Amino acid sequence: MDQALNYLVIFGTLLCLLLWIGDMLQRRSQRPKPKQFELRDFDSKQARAIEPGKAEKVPPPKAKPDVPTESGPVARPSEPSLRPAPEAPKPVEPVKPAPPGEAPEKVPVETEKGWLERMRAGLSKTRAGFGKNLSQLFSGAQALDEDLLEELETLLITADVGMSATQDIIASISEKLEKKQLKDTAAVKAALRQELISILEPCAVPLDTSAHKPFMMLVVGVNGVGKTTTIGKLASRYKAENKKVLLAAGDTFRAAAVEQLQVWGERADVPVVAQHQGADSASVLFDAMQSATAKGFDIAIADTAGRLQNKDELMNELKKVVRVIQKHDTTAPHEVLLVVDATTGQNALSQAKLFKEAVSVTGIAVTKLDGTAKGGILFAVARQFGLPIRFIGVGEAVGDLRAFSAEDYVDAMLGTDH
Numbered sequence: 001m002d003q004a005l006n007y008l009v010i011f012g013t014l015l016c017l018l019l020w021i022g023d024m025l026q027r028r029s030q031r032p033k034p035k036q037f038e039l040r041d042f043d044s045k046q047a048r049a050i051e052p053g054k055a056e057k058v059p060p061p062k063a064k065p066d067v068p069t070e071s072g073p074v075a076r077p078s079e080p081s082l083r084p085a086p087e088a089p090k091p092v093e094p095v096k097p098a099p100p101g102e103a104p105e106k107v108p109v110e111t112e113k114g115w116l117e118r119m120r121a122g123l124s125k126t127r128a129g130f131g132k133n134l135s136q137l138f139s140g141a142q143a144l145d146e147d148l149l150e151e152l153e154t155l156l157i158t159a160d161v162g163m164s165a166t167q168d169i170i171a172s173i174s175e176k177l178e179k180k181q182l183k184d185t186a187a188v189k190a191a192l193r194q195e196l197i198s199i200l201e202p203c204a205v206p207l208d209t210s211a212h213k214p215f216m217m218l219v220v221g222v223n224g225v226g227k228t229t230t231i232g233k234l235a236s237r238y239k240a241e242n243k244k245v246l247l248a249a250g251d252t253f254r255a256a257a258v259e260q261l262q263v264w265g266e267r268a269d270v271p272v273v274a275q276h277q278g279a280d281s282a283s284v285l286f287d288a289m290q291s292a293t294a295k296g297f298d299i300a301i302a303d304t305a306g307r308l309q310n311k312d313e314l315m316n317e318l319k320k321v322v323r324v325i326q327k328h329d330t331t332a333p334h335e336v337l338l339v340v341d342a343t344t345g346q347n348a349l350s351q352a353k354l355f356k357e358a359v360s361v362t363g364i365a366v367t368k369l370d371g372t373a374k375g376g377i378l379f380a381v382a383r384q385f386g387l388p389i390r391f392i393g394v395g396e397a398v399g400d401l402r403a404f405s406a407e408d409y410v411d412a413m414l415g416t417d418h
């Protein structure tokens with residue numbers, strides 16, 4: 001009897017065990033499967049970072065930025081929300097010239113030959129376009145006739161030289177041909193070189209900063225033409241000439257403009273007068289002028305926010321800046337330098353016209369000549385406005401800005417050497 005009872009207990013225990021195991025298996029089959037690892041879960045950068053034989057570097061976790069929402073003070077971006085996502089905040093632009101903390105790039109001590117090579121390199125696109133087409137036109141036994149003049153005219157216009165300057169050049173060469181003063185294509189090319197130089201020569205007036213102390217330079221132009229970069233390059237140049245230079249961060253509009261100017265100031269080892277973003281630009285420049293006078297600076301260079309030449313209210317704001325500067329010194333600004341970007345082509349003419357009307361531009365700096373195959377815009381600007389072309393920029397580096405020389409420029413553009 002006892003034995004039968006024992007069998008019954010063992011049988012019952014086994015049955016319970018089997019039922020429990022069956023239940024466990026059923027539950028497990030219903031659970032969601034873990035996500036399979038897939039190669040496409042890695043982006044290509046991560047994939048490149050893992051090299052065979054090398055320990056995989058895991059970047060430290062980044063703190064999640066707080067993003068303002070419409071209702072609450074802050075929310076993490078990963079938090080689910082039924083409301084439409086708020087507009088992402090605009091990223092703060094990185095400082096363009098160099099990351100802070102990087103060793104400042106000093107102005108290279110450069111020979112005249114070094115600069116000419118730098119300019120030639122900078123103008124290689126123009127030479128490859130305009131210069132090469134010109135060489136092809138003048139190569140071989142090309143007849144000195146109407147067709148040659150027509151093709152030359154087209155070349156000049158497509159290189160942004162402008163109608164007025166082109167017509168004058170063609171008229172002059174045509175007259176010399178009629179008078180049999182030009183015997184072959186080499187002579188025509190030499191005559192063209194001379195014509196181009198004679199258009200630019202009257203505008204090659206260097207900026208003399210010795211007439212006033214402090215010499216107050218106001219730098220203006222449309223957005224992104226290279227105002228801040230040009231100021232940074234100028235600060236380094238003048239500093240290398242042992243001048244006492246002060247920079248004024250008058251572009252209080254763009255988020256990173258002040259920081260960008262400060263980096264250039266560090267590079268050139270010159271002080272920068274600045275206030276917070278959104279401050280009144282005129283008051284920053286007034287403070288800078290006072291400081292420059294009180295502390296005996298030779299040159300004060302003021303940055304301004306980029307503005308479209310056809311926006312009246314922005315141009316009026318610039319006029320106000322000039323009026324406020326004149327409260328400190330009635331003769332200031334001693335130079336209103338308009339920066340134009342060569343790659344904008346004929347639009348540079350409209351910029352020169354409207355800025356000249358608004359704030360009496362006294363000089364021009366043409367930047368980014370390395371980025372265009374149409375270096376002819378200088379001729380159009382020179383012919384139309386006769387304003388001094390003070391500087392040209394042929395690259396982003398600190399040594400890529402130079403006082404303008406008509407002859408050097410034409411030779412770099414044509415690939416001629418005299």
Ligand SMILES: Nc1nc2c(ncn2[C@@H]2O[C@H](COP(=O)(O)OP(=O)(O)OP(=O)(O)O)[C@@H](O)[C@H]2O)c(=O)[nH]1
Pocket residue numbers: 096221222223224225226227228229230251254257304305306307367368369370371393394395396400
């Ligand atoms: N290739 C080339 N780039 C240049 C030259 N000059 C300036 N740049 C670049 O142009 C960009 C704009 O320059 P900025 O100095 O910030 O222009 P900005 O006029 O102050 O701009 P805003 O303050 O927005 O009006 C930067 O990336 C510069 O490095 C140049 O001569 N050649």
